[in-house]
Amino acid sequence: MENSGYGGDGVFRSLRPPLVIPPDPYASMIPFLFRNISSYPNKPALFDSDSGETLTFSEFKTTVAKLSYALNNHLGITKNDVVLIFAPNSIQYPICSYSIVALGAIVTTVNPQLTVEELLTQIQDSKPKIIITVQELYQKVENFGLPVVFLGSKSSRNGCFSYQDLISKSGSVSELPNVAIRGDDTAALLYSSGTIGVRKGVILSHKNFIAASQMVTSDQRLMGEQDYVHLCFLPMFHIYAFGVILYSQLQEGNTIVSMGKFSFHGVLNNIDTYRVTHLWAVPPVILSFTKQNVIKKFHISSLKVIISGGAPLGKGLLMECAKRFPHVFVLQGYGMTETTAAISMGSPIIEHGVFSGSTGRLLPGIEAQIVSPHTNNYKSLPPNHIGEIWVRGASMMQGYLNNPQATMLTIDEHGFVHTGDLGYLDDEGYLFVVDRVKDLIKSNGFQIAPAELEARLFSHSEILEAAVIPYPDNERGEVPIAFVVRFPNCFLTEEDVKRFIANQVAPYFQLRRVIFVDRIKKSASGKILKRVLVEEIRSRI
Numbered sequence: 001m002e003n004s005g006y007g008g009d010g011v012f013r014s015l016r017p018p019l020v021i022p023p024d025p026y027a028s029m030i031p032f033l034f035r036n037i038s039s040y041p042n043k044p045a046l047f048d049s050d051s052g053e054t055l056t057f058s059e060f061k062t063t064v065a066k067l068s069y070a071l072n073n074h075l076g077i078t079k080n081d082v083v084l085i086f087a088p089n090s091i092q093y094p095i096c097s098y099s100i101v102a103l104g105a106i107v108t109t110v111n112p113q114l115t116v117e118e119l120l121t122q123i124q125d126s127k128p129k130i131i132i133t134v135q136e137l138y139q140k141v142e143n144f145g146l147p148v149v150f151l152g153s154k155s156s157r158n159g160c161f162s163y164q165d166l167i168s169k170s171g172s173v174s175e176l177p178n179v180a181i182r183g184d185d186t187a188a189l190l191y192s193s194g195t196i197g198v199r200k201g202v203i204l205s206h207k208n209f210i211a212a213s214q215m216v217t218s219d220q221r222l223m224g225e226q227d228y229v230h231l232c233f234l235p236m237f238h239i240y241a242f243g244v245i246l247y248s249q250l251q252e253g254n255t256i257v258s259m260g261k262f263s264f265h266g267v268l269n270n271i272d273t274y275r276v277t278h279l280w281a282v283p284p285v286i287l288s289f290t291k292q293n294v295i296k297k298f299h300i301s302s303l304k305v306i307i308s309g310g311a312p313l314g315k316g317l318l319m320e321c322a323k324r325f326p327h328v329f330v331l332q333g334y335g336m337t338e339t340t341a342a343i344s345m346g347s348p349i350i351e352h353g354v355f356s357g358s359t360g361r362l363l364p365g366i367e368a369q370i371v372s373p374h375t376n377n378y379k380s381l382p383p384n385h386i387g388e389i390w391v392r393g394a395s396m397m398q399g400y401l402n403n404p405q406a407t408m409l410t411i412d413e414h415g416f417v418h419t420g421d422l423g424y425l426d427d428e429g430y431l432f433v434v435d436r437v438k439d440l441i442k443s444n445g446f447q448i449a450p451a452e453l454e455a456r457l458f459s460h461s462e463i464l465e466a467a468v469i470p471y472p473d474n475e476r477g478e479v480p481i482a483f484v485v486r487f488p489n490c491f492l493t494e495e496d497v498k499r500f501i502a503n504q505v506a507p508y509f510q511l512r513r514v515i516f517v518d519r520i521k522k523s524a525s526g527k528i529l530k531r532v533l534v535e536e537i538r539s540r541i
């Protein structure tokens, strides 16, 4: 049992070396990010594979300093103000994020696919002072009455500012702002529906990011290797790219290649052009790799590691991918927005040639309990027993914004985040995520909150009851489907319901199927029995 990290107190502890978080003066993210760059000022920090722009670490720091100065001087952004970024991936994304955070202000990010109404919900909740966006998305933000900063070169006009102009106005500024920031000050509000309900602002502190970055890159430091190049096509608004790829890798002195839109050929071309070593993906991307026969035509010898995360990756798919890239380690990472980055991750050091389907061992400083979801006495389970995964460590969120009730239900008094995922740790401390007990759908790695779709369905005058659950899909992993009870003598069709929803939500939120039923199964207390519906659907496929 001791090989699993399982202790007599029912807690599994990480088998990796202990977590070391450097003390002050690096309590805040941005001084920490740039703490070592005098050793590699001319090394490329960022490439933009779409625009061809590039920045060395020294230029990156200076640009962050200039934009921070401009945000403060021209837009009045100061400590604790919220700035919203509504944009696709680009080299400017991390620059804007870190310029905001360097001021002690708070960055909140949004999926560019969201509708105006969905965006409004986040604006009302997080109360940003300004919005940073691109010309193509301006229509969605123009009526909020907030100052807008445009990425790109568009010139400043009428409450709109150009990123480029702001940087130019900062002249010779090259030092980061001098603001007193504490480790537990908020750095980011990333939205997640968590284990239940609608999207909520996950409060992540400076210390959360610093700790997470040290966890995620601990194996790299053990291997003593540097000069990794990470390709980032995963959306930068999401914790996986925001925390694991951007912040964690940049603070380690690794290079990021930003890619605005995923395409299979684009990825292979970029691996070749930028000599990419690390590719971060979600299972649907891994699936697309296994279907292609053209890999041999590209020069991808630089590639060392492919990491899949965000949703379960079957062992078969993992092995198929490893066959296509014989010289590459294919690993899994497992994490949540609420844990800032990864909880567990495979390792090229200890897992050479092992394709168990696990999500790797717990990262440094992470403690876990596996708790039976069927009992009320919270007895933690030993190795090889499946239960709900609870995790604790320095990267756990501070709570949900404006939602103490949801915070209380997610983090307990001992600091454990209840993930809503089912899994087990084996005899050697490998974590297997096998299912989900929470009310969440993961489609293409994106979160879909069933409660949000249900609320929209309930708003339809001909719908009496509705329940939304995940439905397996080969390409996307899962898609949402709805069980709907119509009011008597209503003749609403499946197409009517799908169209009604499609008009209100981002494309990835759309319903794949609508099943009309006479009633929806509920518990004695009137709660919809989602698990029963999920099991029923699974048994029919």
Ligand code: 4UV
Residues within 6 Å of the ligand: 192, 239, 240, 244, 308, 309, 310, 311, 312, 313, 332, 333, 334, 335, 336, 337, 338, 340, 341, 342, 343, 345, 359, 419, 420, 421, 433, 436, 442, 445, 446, 447
């Ligand atoms: O909050 P969120 O949208 O966050 C994420 C975070 C993903 C990753 C992936 C690899 C990393 O190295 C890392 O640091 C972060 O997706 O959704 C959290 C939920 O997604 C499911 C699980 O239900 C989480 O509670 N999930 C994430 N990764 C996996 C996963 C996985 N490897 N296997 C199964 N489910």
